[in-house]
Amino acid sequence: MIRFSSRMSELTGSEIGDLLKLTQQPDIISFAGGLPAPELFPVEAMKEAGNKMMEEMGSAALQYSTTEGYLPLREFIVNRMKDKNGIETFAENIIITSGSQQGLDFSGRVFLDEGDVVLLESPSYLGATNAFKCCQPKFVEVPTDDEGMIVEELEKILAKEKKVKMIYVIPDFQNPSGRTWSLERRKKFMEVINKYEIPTVEDNPYGELRFEGDSLPALKSMDEKGLVIFLGSFSKILVPGYRLGWVCASEEILSKYNAMAQAASLQATTVGQMHTMKFLELNNLDEHVDKIRAVYKKRRDLMLRTMKEEFPDEVSFTHPSGGLFTWVVLPEYINATVMAKECIEEKVAYVPGESFFPNGGNKNTFRMNYSCMPDDKIVEGVKRIAKVIRNNLK
Amino acid sequence: MIRFSSRMSELTGSEIGDLLKLTQQPDIISFAGGLPAPELFPVEAMKEAGNKMMEEMGSAALQYSTTEGYLPLREFIVNRMKDKNGIETFAENIIITSGSQQGLDFSGRVFLDEGDVVLLESPSYLGATNAFKCCQPKFVEVPTDDEGMIVEELEKILAKEKKVKMIYVIPDFQNPSGRTWSLERRKKFMEVINKYEIPTVEDNPYGELRFEGDSLPALKSMDEKGLVIFLGSFSKILVPGYRLGWVCASEEILSKYNAMAQAASLQATTVGQMHTMKFLELNNLDEHVDKIRAVYKKRRDLMLRTMKEEFPDEVSFTHPSGGLFTWVVLPEYINATVMAKECIEEKVAYVPGESFFPNGGNKNTFRMNYSCMPDDKIVEGVKRIAKVIRNNLK
Numbered sequence: 198m199i200r201f202s203s204r205m206s207e208l209t210g211s212e213i214g215d216l217l218k219l220t221q222q223p224d225i226i227s228f229a230g231g232l233p234a235p236e237l238f239p240v241e242a243m244k245e246a247g248n249k250m251m252e253e254m255g256s257a258a259l260q261y262s263t264t265e266g267y268l269p270l271r272e273f274i275v276n277r278m279k280d281k282n283g284i285e286t287f288a289e290n291i292i293i294t295s296g297s298q299q300g301l302d303f304s305g306r307v308f309l310d311e312g313d314v315v316l317l318e319s320p321s322y323l324g325a326t327n328a329f330k331c332c333q334p335k336f337v338e339v340p341t342d343d344e345g346m347i348v349e350e351l352e353k354i355l356a357k358e359k360k361v362k363m364i365y366v367i368p369d370f371q372n373p374s375g376r377t378w379s380l381e382r383r384k385k386f387m388e389v390i391n392k393y394e395i396p397t398v399e400d401n402p403y404g405e406l407r408f409e410g411d412s413l414p415a416l417k418s419m420d421e422k423g424l425v426i427f428l429g430s431f432s433k434i435l436v437p438g439y440r441l442g443w444v445c446a447s448e449e450i451l452s453k454y455n456a457m458a459q460a461a462s463l464q465a466t467t468v469g470q471m472h473t474m475k476f477l478e479l480n481n482l483d484e485h486v487d488k489i490r491a492v493y494k495k496r497r498d499l500m501l502r503t504m505k506e507e508f509p510d511e512v513s514f515t516h517p518s519g520g521l522f523t524w525v526v527l528p529e530y531i532n533a534t535v536m537a538k539e540c541i542e543e544k545v546a547y548v549p550g551e552s553f554f555p556n557g558g559n560k561n562t563f564r565m566n567y568s569c570m571p572d573d574k575i576v577e578g579v580k581r582i583a584k585v586i587r588n589n590l591k
Numbered sequence: 592m593i594r595f596s597s598r599m600s601e602l603t604g605s606e607i608g609d610l611l612k613l614t615q616q617p618d619i620i621s622f623a624g625g626l627p628a629p630e631l632f633p634v635e636a637m638k639e640a641g642n643k644m645m646e647e648m649g650s651a652a653l654q655y656s657t658t659e660g661y662l663p664l665r666e667f668i669v670n671r672m673k674d675k676n677g678i679e680t681f682a683e684n685i686i687i688t689s690g691s692q693q694g695l696d697f698s699g700r701v702f703l704d705e706g707d708v709v710l711l712e713s714p715s716y717l718g719a720t721n722a723f724k725c726c727q728p729k730f731v732e733v734p735t736d737d738e739g740m741i742v743e744e745l746e747k748i749l750a751k752e753k754k755v756k757m758i759y760v761i762p763d764f765q766n767p768s769g770r771t772w773s774l775e776r777r778k779k780f781m782e783v784i785n786k787y788e789i790p791t792v793e794d795n796p797y798g799e800l801r802f803e804g805d806s807l808p809a810l811k812s813m814d815e816k817g818l819v820i821f822l823g824s825f826s827k828i829l830v831p832g833y834r835l836g837w838v839c840a841s842e843e844i845l846s847k848y849n850a851m852a853q854a855a856s857l858q859a860t861t862v863g864q865m866h867t868m869k870f871l872e873l874n875n876l877d878e879h880v881d882k883i884r885a886v887y888k889k890r891r892d893l894m895l896r897t898m899k900e901e902f903p904d905e906v907s908f909t910h911p912s913g914g915l916f917t918w919v920v921l922p923e924y925i926n927a928t929v930m931a932k933e934c935i936e937e938k939v940a941y942v943p944g945e946s947f948f949p950n951g952g953n954k955n956t957f958r959m960n961y962s963c964m965p966d967d968k969i970v971e972g973v974k975r976i977a978k979v980i981r982n983n984l985k
Contacts, residue, residue: 255634
């Protein structure tokens with residue numbers, strides 16, 4: 198009998214995984230994924246950029262390259278983070294990863310031994326907890342409200358728990374809740390982590406997808422002690438198909454991520470980095486992101502409006518000002534995991550909320566994605582879910 | 592003070608790492624890397640394939656895709672492994688990874704808990720031991736000879752060590768030794784692992800680069816109990832720039848690799864997989880590999896001939912019948928790590944052998960790569976090393 202490592206018992210395919218497979222049937226209206234809208238991908242411009250890049254770079258594009266990544270791309274990222282997130286940094290503080298998911302995996306492995314404590318928002322991103330589980334930590338969920346992580350609760354936990362090695366947060370258009378931390382909350386949070394000196398992973402894949410209001414500075418922009426590790430991604434602002442993300446951190450921390458990257462996969466795709474950079478040289482990314490924001494805003498408006506019209510009054514949901522998701526809270530007696538199966542019979546899907554709580558519970562919640570379904574399907578899908586909810590009301 | 596995980600203390604930049612950085616100076620003749628020759632990359636054909644692929648696939652090429660990988664590419668791999676390695680398998684038994692290095696990382700994480708024992712050839716591939724170190728195992732080196740791993744020694748260890756969770760081997764043109772296991776040795780090895788039922792990772796990045804003699808069947812082709820995990824790669828037979836490798840294993844084992852892949856980086860690049868597949872549809876990979884083999888054979892011949900002429904009689908080296916490397920053994924009193932610094936002063940580089948022994952020692956050895964230097968530099972570089980060796984003779 199083959200003996201696997203103990204971490205594998207924490208990574209077994211879950212009920213949720215089986216459910217998500219069902220949502221891939223073509224006739225299902227799925228609000229379950231988190232895919233960007235493919236009709237917005239700049240296919241022609243990417244093709245052109247690919248050609249130009251191959252002409253200019255030749256065999257260098259097809260060869261191994263450095264672990265830290267393609268310098269012009271890292272310089273582009275430095276400028277972009279300054280412009281969009283208020284972060285002052287240097288190319289030396291950035292490595293390119295094979296998607297942000299790899300940044301999450303490295304974060305767990307750089308900081309967490311078995312039994313160490315990782316703090317995160319309650320709820321938090323499923324893919325992050327899944328990555329961290331490989332290191333077998335203890336998850337402590339910090340309560341949140343509409344302004345973000347509740348800092349008083351965080352401080353209570355930090356005063357008590359001695360093995361906190363890392364905090365993981367998504368301050369902008371959080372996955373799954375759609376919420377964004379207020380400026381006040383960001384400042385208070387930084388005060389606390391500066392006091393306790395706990396490394397904090399700030400995951401920011403959606404920050405540029407703001408529909409209204411002003412951008413807020415990243416935690417990383419207020420980081421005076423080099424405690425914040427910022428994760429960025431091209432997946433939601435350009436395309437996910439190359440799997441390109443980045444990590445921005447202090448030199449000391451980044452050197453650990455670099456060592457981990459060498460062990461894990463040597464480097465991100467050379468071709469992909471050069472191709473992406475050539476696209477960025479030849480095109481205006483701001484204009485492209487504007488297009489995405491306009492479409493997602495329209496879809497958010499439509500989904501929220503339809504939910505307001507169709508969902509019973511007992512159901513509440515968040516009003517995200519950007520990003521890809523809204524978060525629905527049902528009456529406590531309705532189990533959204535059970536209800537998901539009834540929805541799939543009606544050919545509509547969402548992700549049950551309990552999978553976003555590493556310690557379980559909260560079965561009366563679910564996550565809805567609005568970025569990748571056309572208008573008519575948004576309306577029809579929400580109506581179907583509303584019908585199933587009504588059937589479950591007491 | 593930031594506290595990192597305990598595994599990070601095993602991954603710190605080594606003396607070897609610092610040395611390898613020095614070898615990147617442009618005026619150095621480097622036999623230290625393991626890069627494929629970039630002048631053999633099919634740049635024009637890749638460019639054409641990229642265009643056709645983008646025309647046909649459009650936005651699907653730029654979107655997320657499945658963790659297991661692009662089905663046509665997995666089917667190509669099934670046929671290729673049958674043809675080249677005698678392996679009968681199915682697309683369901685394959686996942687695409689972000690380079691073979693990721694397959695190594697997953698292997699460690701799927702099987703190894705802290706303190707578990709991993710067995711490997713002595714010497715073995717530095718990048719593999721580095722990947723496994725993340726799991727903090729105990730490395731036990733199994734003695735080897737010109738026929739491969741000495742199976743009697745392996746059996747002695749297995750009879751004694753109860754915590755052996757994995758064996759790692761490179762039977763074809765081993766890195767770093769250049770040696771290839773005989774058929775007899777392969778059969779004996781499989782008898783032993785079948786008896787003890789130990790999962791075995793068979794790393795095969797170089798198998799197709801044979802210069803003479805007949806191909807030998809992969810261990811995986813003799814695997815009746817589903818114990819062998821075969822790792823393949825496009826890096827040495829096509830290009831490394833997309834970071835595409837694969838894992839072939841039994842369903843039970845592969846499901847663990849799949850769970851690990853989801854946590855680690857979700858999937859390998861969609862564009863890269865489709866681009867590579869389009870190249871494979873439009874071109875004859877056998878013809879391309881023939882070109883590579885012809886060039887590397889010529890370079891091996893030249894390097895070995897020059898070494899024979901220039902190196903003192905006290906120095907021995909292997910005669911690889913394929914692959915990228917030859918392995919040099921100096922008189923015991925010469926420290927190849929110290930001598931490497933003298934060589935760098937003479938503007939020539941190799942990798943000191945001790946880094947290929949996870950438990951250290953064997954300081955009188957080094958690895959030479961012949962795949963990516965032109966003829967004149969091979970001759971000149973070997974002459975310079977020979978001079979430094981002569982200066983070190985007693």
